[in-house]
Amino acid sequence: MGVQELADLSRSGSGSGRDGRAAVDKAMSLLTSFGQEAYSGVGVSELARRSGLSKSTAFRILGMLERNHAVERVGSDYRLGSELHNLGGRVYAPQHSTVRDVLTPFLADLYEATRQTVHLAVLHGPDVLYINKLYGHRTVASPSRVGGRVPAHCTAVGKALLAYSGQDSEELIGSNLAARTSKTITDIGRLRAELAQIRRTGVAFDNEESRDGLVCVGGVVTGAGSRPVAAFSVSGQVSRYAPAAAEPALRRVCMAASRALSASQVALAS
Template sequence: MERAVQLLAMVDQFGGDGLGVSELARRTDIPKSTVFRLLHTLENSGAVERRGEHYRTGPLFGTHLALPDDPLVAKVQTRLTPFLSVLYEQTRETSQLGVLRDGELLFLNKLHGVHRAHSPSRIGGRAPAHATSLGKVLMAFDRESADRVCASELVAFTDRTITDGEALRVELAKVARTRIGVDDNEYVEGVSSVAGVVMDAAGRPVASLALTGPTTVARAGYEQLLLDVCARASAAMRD
């Protein structure tokens, strides 16, 4: 049982990408034959699922939800996931990709970092735009969405969540100047994130990229890296 738990924890760390049998054996120091046997058992229970040669967390844990059947969503996920990987490789922090849909943040991808951020986000899931760095940086450049959210009831998730519409407008004006959104323990206590915005050829916000982790992530100096990666991601969306 202990080895199965260790294996499942390792699979979960790598989100939608998953890991192959050999890599799982290397990372957990469990014999390859044992890893293969345990994966078979975990797969039968729905705890993991196989995609090609890789295994990822399965439907038992609801890690992934169906994404909208939207060509733009598919384009954003395909073109921007490589830039998500760049953020992960440069920082080893949890990296996330999101878009705004109906005043909420929709997560399109997530790569788990070495610091386990106990965030409820999952691919295909949604989160409140006003309490997330990804949502803030998108609203800062989307007046219609910002007006809708600022006029709505802003739910408090921690004692640091902005719950006043006018205070949120002030925050969004600051984000528009810096092009960086910050969630400092506003959605989940003990978890922070910083995000940058990705623009299309017309200068409209199409997605945001974020680094998420312990409280220190919001103060780790990742802003310039995000700006640089988001600038390159914006160029990729103009083709």
């Protein structure tokens, strides 16, 4: 949406002196109102109802968003447009796709060795970003999804990456640790102690800290110069999976993956 369009929309409001930020709020309210129908499409009246806007205002904003390819028409309905996909792809570092491509074969090796749900993740601010995930027919309920983010302090991949990041954990995630379950670590001192333990043992655990009933073991993957780049994890249902049993396979795969990632980064740099 252009600056002039925002200004026009603001002036066309209720006359209450709303500025351009109010127009952005309206546009964002509409975009987040699509929900699960972002691809199939939603009608103007329903979008207006969900976003708390009048139908005429919703129609006007949707027209501006359509001209900028943020939404597109599907008959008389609207759905999210291609420009949002393009913008979303720029949120994350471009090297993540390279990391995913290099490490996915090793993620497959980890799945073959454990037959449990396995993840590949990187740090993104205070969260972990899942860039790949493999699972079999016996899946487990998990907060992870490819492209999704979860607070780092309550996941095995996140704690493994925090432990080897070389930065103080509070610099990365702050001291206010949100609880996902009753077992989530919310005390920064306790988290520091656990990160120190991870550095001694080389593996991290999630003991029902991100979701009740889900347990996980994670290990870091390093790149050139032994810099932590990503992490693998193996997760399963607490009633039928012991994370420690996956440790040997996890360590073996992390070492092999680290060698391959380092070699690929050196090759790219030369």
